[in-house]
Amino acid sequence: MGKKIRIKDIAKLAQVSVGTVDRVIHNRGEVASESYQKVMDILQKTGYQPNLLARTLGSNKEFKIAALMPNPLQDEYWAQSNEGLKQAQVEWAEYGVHIKTFPFDLYGKETFVAAAKELLSTTPDAVLTAPIFYQEATSFFEQCEKLKIPFVVVNNNIENQALLSFVGQDLYQSGQLGAELIHLNNPEPGTYAILHVYDDVHNSIHLSEKEKGFKAYFESQGNNFKVVSLDLNYTHETTLENELTDLLSNATLKGILVTTSKGASIVSKLIEQKGKNGVRLVAYDLLQENLHYLKSGIIDFLINQNSKRQAFIGIGQLVNHLLFKKNVAAQYLFPLEIISRKNLKSYLNSDYH
């Protein structure tokens, strides 16, 4: 029992040749409707499942996957993401998968457009991207769809019917979690701030999801709490410092959530100078500076978005689609990982990631 059914078995049962069964399975015609029905019937009844090993063996194809991603040199978060791509490169190299990355500038939409154009000129078999810029990404997706290039997105989702899969986190829940972690059921009235520290232009879409979740949390907690939302510009240093100093001198301030992974260190530095005074600080991602401030107790929790693994899995989705011809789920959601001083090591040493 349990013996695997092979194409050969189907052929015998349907009294046709393996070639015919193959034609039915791959839907490429040249089959009399009578035979077609017979084979289809038996495929159904037996619940035939192709042997993935054999299927993938014979096929000596080379696959070009193009990754349209933020420049890893500009940002540690995206550097980690790039590590995931490298890891995927190694993982799938033996199956003839090649990954080429087309970096774009986080501060410039036009570089996204340019990189996208260059990417498409190389006629890749599939595309992975982090759709930071809404308009530009949408237009890029349309081109992919027209060229019938399957694509997967990571980091933040942008609805598109041609999208093969989204790999990432639920950002609304992420905002709720951030709120919870700076609040921790403290019943005393107080002020809680959500901070977006941008580089230059701000890509509001996915940060606003976090903000919605953040606000929803405090609304559900009664009206003892004041919520402040601040948009700060990374490049205007003095304005930024002034605004932050203002915020920190607010005696009712109880906690801050910094939504952008890079912003955390700036806020941390200031808190370190002025003294923590019981203000809880929660930020994103396992960047070197963030780890430093987590260890020294300035940052209370980090929420890990695991950009490395997102990229790795994103490529995995494409490989499953292209190479193994599996159906891939439209969403691949990551858990919202809470990192504290005491479980940090377990994450850094984990074989599970």
Next chain:
Amino acid sequence: MGKKIRIKDIAKLAQVSVGTVDRVIHNRGEVASESYQKVMDILQKTGYQPNLLARTLGSNKEFKIAALMPNPLQDEYWAQSNEGLKQAQVEWAEYGVHIKTFPFDLYGKETFVAAAKELLSTTPDAVLTAPIFYQEATSFFEQCEKLKIPFVVVNNNIENQALLSFVGQDLYQSGQLGAELIHLNNPEPGTYAILHVYDDVHNSIHLSEKEKGFKAYFESQGNNFKVVSLDLNYTHETTLENELTDLLSNATLKGILVTTSKGASIVSKLIEQKGKNGVRLVAYDLLQENLHYLKSGIIDFLINQNSKRQAFIGIGQLVNHLLFKKNVAAQYLFPLEIISRKNLKSYLNSDYH
């Protein structure tokens, strides 16, 4: 470039036949030492890596993996673990892997021994087990070693030189994390308790690791804090309730860590009756009752040990060893996952697990 090197290529380079190369690779003799050297040289230089697909295809072997695990009907934690085994069964069925579980009774060492004996009489190709009982497990390992049956353990580690791989968490760090989560840097003096709620006999080894971590945490925090350690017996209900009531009526009590996944609900129930009064409660695992008390705010955090995934990965390690003949790492460490009200859903919905 990048082209994969095949046995055929090695053969040509070494001026021998593929058969000879194959003999060298599999170390099964009948090769002149001269040829052997030549082939070995080229294997080294080219860094030959066999094609796993092809290797696994041809091999029509059936593998019997036996799982010696606590009875899933007695305990939800182990029921989840059993789900992982089922998942692995489905995952690897097409490669001829069969998993048979031999359940033993959590409360009775003798059932472990009996199940182990029955297991060995079926001459499995590999074994997965959760070595709950130190003595009995050690003796079981010796038998496996003698019979040359590779084995992997999950949940808690027991040193053994023949052990193929340990899959689980660092329990010392886990205790530290538990301490941190009930403390949360609260500078006020107070009492913090660690509770082990046993079924009957207690299997001290792995719980004591958690306790060590717990105590180490508070020792590192200065001497403002009093640590209480309690062993409670599940089956003596009244004694248990009395001891717990005592503990909870201690006005200086600030937090409790319950190390056994089942114990959490008992403590929760009592706290629910007496009122939480700011006592922080941290427990283990995503059991139904625990989720209930997490949602209702009695439990503040859960630490997820992910028994389901541990079992799944444990089988994966064995499959990698048996089927794909990969080297498997001696340790496969899971991260210490912190679950709160607001990231719970992301874990339950996660595709990543």
Next chain:
DNA sequence: CTTAGTTTCGTTTGCGCACACGAAGATATC
């Protein structure tokens, strides 16, 4: 020198699938 045994090696087959190739039969065209 012959026969039997040993060592060493090359050839071949099969794993399950995908796909190319070409054959046979049916239909159409002149």
Next chain:
DNA sequence: GATATCTTCGTGTGCGCAAACGAAACTAAG
């Protein structure tokens, strides 16, 4: 009725590896 065109289908080959098989070449025994 001969030739061309389609439709439908079976056969055969290769993917890379493992392992069976059997052929040499060489050694030992009688």
